[in-house]
Amino acid sequence: MGDCAGRTVSSKDMLRSPDFLGPCWKTILNILEEREGKRIVEITKQEVEKVAKLARLELTDIEKAAFTKQLSHILTHVETLKQYDTTGVEPTATVLGQVNVFRPDIARPSLSVERAVANAPESADGFFVVPKIIEDRQPL
Numbered sequence: 001m002g003d004c005a006g007r008t009v010s011s012k013d014m015l016r017s018p019d020f021l022g023p024c025w026k027t028i029l030n031i032l033e034e035r036e037g038k039r040i041v042e043i044t045k046q047e048v049e050k051v052a053k054l055a056r057l058e059l060t061d062i063e064k065a066a067f068t069k070q071l072s073h074i075l076t077h078v079e080t081l082k083q084y085d086t087t088g089v090e091p092t093a094t095v096l097g098q099v100n101v102f103r104p105d106i107a108r109p110s111l112s113v114e115r116a117v118a119n120a121p122e123s124a125d126g127f128f129v130v131p132k133i134i135e136d137r138q139p140l
Helices: 011-016 023-034 045-054 061-081
Strands: none
Touching: 045 061
């Protein structure tokens, strides 16, 4: 991630202090907070913990505090964007107008099954043999 000056800022730097935001982001948030009728959306630490559990992430208390503040700012900004009328505006995936930049999918000769598994530590019937890694998990 970068700050407004284009410098790279690591996520560790961001999480070191829950109040970390680059100077231009602080300015942007201050402007948004000064607008009339602004609805501030607060996410709780418990909600961050629930999302982290669903994503199977372990977060430190510092990370929980940082994400609580950051997600609240993001949701508040989304609420701000909701005030604009977007009727008739087409959904946009890219602003460049590119449709399909991939080459045509054309079948062409490739490795034979024998050559593909030739260097495999173990193979059977033309397939790679790998150890089972699926484990029994407790439901959330």
